[in-house]
Amino acid sequence: MLDLASYLPYLLNRAGSRIAADFSRAVKSYGITLPVWRVLVALHHQNGQRVGELAELTAIEVSTLSRVLDLMQRQGLVKRHRLATDSRSVAVHLTVAGRSLTRRIMPLAQSYETAALAGFSAAETMTLKAMLQRLYLNMDRLPAARRLRRSA
Amino acid sequence: MLDLASYLPYLLNRAGSRIAADFSRAVKSYGITLPVWRVLVALHHQNGQRVGELAELTAIEVSTLSRVLDLMQRQGLVKRHRLATDSRSVAVHLTVAGRSLTRRIMPLAQSYETAALAGFSAAETMTLKAMLQRLYLNMDRLPAARRLRRSA
DNA sequence: TATTGTTATACTCTATAACTATA
DNA sequence: TATAGTTATAGAGTATAACAATA
Numbered sequence: 001m002l003d004l005a006s007y008l009p010y011l012l013n014r015a016g017s018r019i020a021a022d023f024s025r026a027v028k029s030y031g032i033t034l035p036v037w038r039v040l041v042a043l044h045h046q047n048g049q050r051v052g053e054l055a056e057l058t059a060i061e062v063s064t065l066s067r068v069l070d071l072m073q074r075q076g077l078v079k080r081h082r083l084a085t086d087s088r089s090v091a092v093h094l095t096v097a098g099r100s101l102t103r104r105i106m107p108l109a110q111s112y113e114t115a116a117l118a119g120f121s122a123a124e125t126m127t128l129k130a131m132l133q134r135l136y137l138n139m140d141r142l143p144a145a146r147r148l149r150r151s152a
Numbered sequence: 153m154l155d156l157a158s159y160l161p162y163l164l165n166r167a168g169s170r171i172a173a174d175f176s177r178a179v180k181s182y183g184i185t186l187p188v189w190r191v192l193v194a195l196h197h198q199n200g201q202r203v204g205e206l207a208e209l210t211a212i213e214v215s216t217l218s219r220v221l222d223l224m225q226r227q228g229l230v231k232r233h234r235l236a237t238d239s240r241s242v243a244v245h246l247t248v249a250g251r252s253l254t255r256r257i258m259p260l261a262q263s264y265e266t267a268a269l270a271g272f273s274a275a276e277t278m279t280l281k282a283m284l285q286r287l288y289l290n291m292d293r294l295p296a297a298r299r300l301r302r303s304a
Numbered sequence: 305t306a307t308t309g310t311t312a313t314a315c316t317c318t319a320t321a322a323c324t325a326t327a
Numbered sequence: 328t329a330t331a332g333t334t335a336t337a338g339a340g341t342a343t344a345a346c347a348a349t350a
Contacts, residue, residue, distance in 0.1 A: 002258045004197035004209075008265045008277075009171050010190075011284040016168035017211040018291045019161050021318095033339075038162075045156035051309060057156075059169040064340055066310055088308040088349045106154045113160045118290045120283070125160075128283045131276065132163040138270045139170045173341095185316080203332060216317055218333055240326045240331040307350075317340070327330075 012135075015116075023112050030105055031075075035060055035068050040077065040094070040102040041109075048091045050083070077101065164287075175264050182257055183227075187212055187220050192229065192246070192254040193261075200243045202235070229253065 004010055024034040032040075038058040043049065045057075051069070055062045069092060072078045077098035083089040094102065117125055156162055176186040184192075190210040195201060197209075203221070207214045221244060224230045229250035235241040246254065269277055 002193070002196075002262060004193055006281055007193070007261075008268060008281065008284075009168075009175065009261070010193070011281055011288070012164070012168040013172060013190075014211050015284045015287045015291075016161075016164040018288055020165060022291060023161065024318095035340080038165075041154070041156055041159070041162070044154075052307095059166050061341060062309070063311080063342080067339090070310095082309095086308085086350075090309060109159075109161070110154060116160060116287050116290050119286065124283065127279065129158055129160065129163055131272070131280045131283075132160075132167045134271065135167040135268050136163070136170055138268050139167075139174060176341095187317085204330095213318060214332070215319080215334080219316090222333095234326095234332095238327075238331085242332060305350100308348085309346100310348105311346075312344085314343095315341080318338085320337090321335085323334075324332085325330100326332105327328100 019112065019116055023109070026108060026112070027105060030101065032101070035064070036072055036075075036077070037105065037109075039065070039068060039072060039092075040098060040105075043078065043092060043094045044099065044102045048093050050089045050091055051080075052089075054092060072098070171264065171268055175261070178260060178264070179257060182253065184229075184253070187216070188224055188227075188229070189257065189261075191217070191220060191224060191244075192250060192257075195230065195244060195246045196251065196254045200245050202241045202243055204241075206244060224250070 020034060023037075027034060027037050035058070038060065039054060042054055042057045049057070051065060052062065054060075055065045058065070060068065069078060069080065073080065076095055079093050079095055080090050081093070083091055117128075120128070172186060175189075179186065179189050187210070190212065191206060194206055194209045201209070203217060204214065206212075207217045210217065212220065221230060221232065225232065228247055231245050231247055232242050233245070235243055269280075272280070
């Protein structure tokens, strides 16, 4: 019938929004919001990404992201440059301050991951992460799946 | 250092928000939003829950939920009654129309779960769901964990 | 014509706090 | 005094579409 206690989207949303809400409160003391943190981590992972790539990686809407980047630029965390090879595209780079802030917050982020995974063996942790990856990739097979501008 | 590709909150958010965004678009054709759907499922699971319990179960803020319920009431999906035993509390019940709509949407919801879990064995599916449950419960151990009104 | 990003709009969600009414 | 829910407000986020610049 659809049992809530074993309904995947419910379990996923509940765990995800719980971690997000708690961590969001935590990063506030660093003067940033959760979306800003997501952009910082994404850029730390790979600097100089284009806005569209960043939107994909952070799961933030492009139009929202554009204004998040405005804010981050005002805060001196990132810089934007149009690409020489295709000047429609804009590459986003961490500033020194942005990289430094990201590194300062990382231990906190790690501690949240560790707390969330309390009682998980290394093997279980790997299994869980691999499964979340598979879930995400499966979503592309959905008939209703429609990336924002690509096939709309 | 914190590798994005294996950072749990990232993987969780990415999978969760992807399913949520896709399903949100899908339920729109039934005239409802994702939060409304979450309330419907939660009430179908257990009818007559109090507003606070619903907020917990749906991961929707109490103040947001209050207005979502206003909308649902106008749409004729739910009814609210103060409890006889404690008239501070409000119990929320599905109407016949609410229950009927929920049942009509359920096959679609199931199909999303099935698509997300494509390639997962029954055992893997059970493992994943159990792990998401453990994750959620672990969050209560966080030092920063603070349920909204309880210990703030 | 299609694509990338920005901007505009209206709506929704969140966070906080004030408020009402109960307990 | 504390609790349950509603209401108010400001600040973010989302969805859509229009727009400018470029390809």
